[in-house]
Amino acid sequence: MKEKPIFQSSKSLDQQFAELSQDIPLTTYYNDPQVKPLPLQWGASEPTARGPVVASRNGNGVYKHNAIGSYQGCYNIYHALAVASHQLDPTYKADYTNAHPAHNFKQLDQWSSKEKIVSIDPFGHLAPWCFAKTAESNDVEIKPTISITKAHLQLTEMEQYVKQGELTVDGKVVVNEAGDIAVSKLAVDPVWYLPGVAKRFGISEIELRRALFNDTCGMYPELITRPDIKVFLPPIGGLTVYIFGNPDDIANPDKKLALRVHDSCGGSDVFGSDICTCRPYLMFGIKEAAKQAQQGGVGAVIYFQKEGRALGEVTKYLVYNARKRGGDTAAEYFKRTECIAGVRDMRFQQLMPDILHWLGITKIDRMLSMSNMKYDAIVESGIEIIERVPIPEDMIPADGQVEIDAKIQAGYFTTGHQITKEELKNTKGRDYSDLK
Numbered sequence: 313m314k315e316k317p318i319f320q321s322s323k324s325l326d327q328q329f330a331e332l333s334q335d336i337p338l339t340t341y342y343n344d345p346q347v348k349p350l351p352l353q354w355g356a357s358e359p360t361a362r363g364p365v366v367a368s369r370n371g372n373g374v375y376k377h378n379a380i381g382s383y384q385g386c387y388n389i390y391h392a393l394a395v396a397s398h399q400l401d402p403t404y405k406a407d408y409t410n411a412h413p414a415h416n417f418k419q420l421d422q423w424s425s426k427e428k429i430v431s432i433d434p435f436g437h438l439a440p441w442c443f444a445k446t447a448e449s450n451d452v453e454i455k456p457t458i459s460i461t462k463a464h465l466q467l468t469e470m471e472q473y474v475k476q477g478e479l480t481v482d483g484k485v486v487v488n489e490a491g492d493i494a495v496s497k498l499a500v501d502p503v504w505y506l507p508g509v510a511k512r513f514g515i516s517e518i519e520l521r522r523a524l525f526n527d528t529c530g531m532y533p534e535l536i537t538r539p540d541i542k543v544f545l546p547p548i549g550g551l552t553v554y555i556f557g558n559p560d561d562i563a564n565p566d567k568k569l570a571l572r573v574h575d576s577c578g579g580s581d582v583f584g585s586d587i588c589t590c591r592p593y594l595m596f597g598i599k600e601a602a603k604q605a606q607q608g609g610v611g612a613v614i615y616f617q618k619e620g621r622a623l624g625e626v627t628k629y630l631v632y633n634a635r636k637r638g639g640d641t642a643a644e645y646f647k648r649t650e651c652i653a654g655v656r657d658m659r660f661q662q663l664m665p666d667i668l669h670w671l672g673i674t675k676i677d678r679m680l681s682m683s684n685m686k687y688d689a690i691v692e693s694g695i696e697i698i699e700r701v702p703i704p705e706d707m708i709p710a711d712g713q714v715e716i717d718a719k720i721q722a723g724y725f726t727t728g729h730q731i732t733k734e735e736l737k738n739t740k741g742r743d744y745s746d747l748k
């Protein structure tokens with residue numbers, strides 16, 4: 313790339329800022345004539361009546377966005393860096409030729425419910441196509457917040473399962489002897505309808521807006537200045553749905569469904585760290601989901617970007633240190649997280665069932681999760697869970713026993729022994745002197 317001269321100005325910083333604020337007026341106040349949000353009726357039955365979620369600037373300098381925040385969640389900052397470093401034209405608009413969904417999900421009644429789905433845009437996969445005219449006539453870019461594709465998974469565990477006879481090759485779901493698995497998959501960015509999110513948590517919209525504004529150090533002024541803008545695109549990770557079998561079958565109550573809802577754990581899922589049960593349970597979930605599809609049903613694994621119980625990986629490693637230097641017993645497991653984070657978990661499963669309702673799931677035959685929080689959220693949202701399937705005990709790494717015992721004692725589902733508080737003191741992980 314051609315090297316660019318470093319920008320130098322003879323003007324003082326104060327002068328430059330004064331010019332900047334003239335170039336980019338702060339027009340975040342309600343009834344400002346420069347702000348003309350495009351109509352957005354959350355809960356309307358048809359996409360055109362609902363209107364697009366718009367989080368981009370108009371080329372003529374008129375603010376037409378009807379959502380607070382930006383497309384692509386936290387990745388928007390990289391987009392800004394690309395613009396700032398002159399590698400991306402700020403007026404560039406995507407060319408979506410052939411990028412449309414690889415599977416056409418039928419529109420369901422709950423897509424137009426103000427309450428059933430409040431944290432994703434039900435029409436997010438269609439946005440650039442069904443709102444093309446609106447985008448053109450208003451000179452705004454309308455980006456999708458959901459994309460749908462197809463893939464094959466190659467995982468060493470699946471190859472092993474085929475070798476051991478636990479998975480059979482059918483050429484459809486398990487496509488070959490190497491254990492490659494065919495999937496349809498959806499990536500979903502969060503889109504929050506603030507009144508609905510507030511209601512889900514049993515708080516007022518104002519309380520929610522105030523906390524979001526304060527906790528982000530004022531990053532989104534419109535949270536408190538624009539009561540007319542009801543949609544927020546939070547700068548957090550989204551989710552991915554992996555579907556095994558025919559995606560249409562997931563909404564068919566006559567088809568058996570095996571489902572795992574998994575919250576991300578980079579250390580275990582990707583790098584194989586043995587301190588928790590995340591990757592083993594994920595692999596078990598994929599195997600069981602694939603098997604259900606082979607047996608005439610359908611399987612799904614939903615992967616949420618909620619690293620370290622949504623406390624983040626930095627906090628997670630601090631907790632590891634506190635555990636390993638403090639005797640690491642199951643009895644103290646949650647206390648170590650509470651000391652550092654103030655709570656033991658920030659995943660807040662209340663919003664999680666939205667994607668299940670979007671997919672049309674009405675019952676789960678085999679729930680591949682032991683979490684009582686996920687179970688409660690799903691059942692309370694009106695979806696029946698018929699059977700709960702814990703991780704097989706022989707898949708739990710020795711050092712991961714601390715976590716699983718602590719969770720079982722705290723309310724996680726098990727078909728095995730109900731661990732008592734007294735017994736928790738005896739489940740002990742490695743300390744640092746045992747690590748190489």
Ligand SMILES: [Zn+2]
Nearest residue numbers: 577580588590
């Ligand atoms: Zn983990």
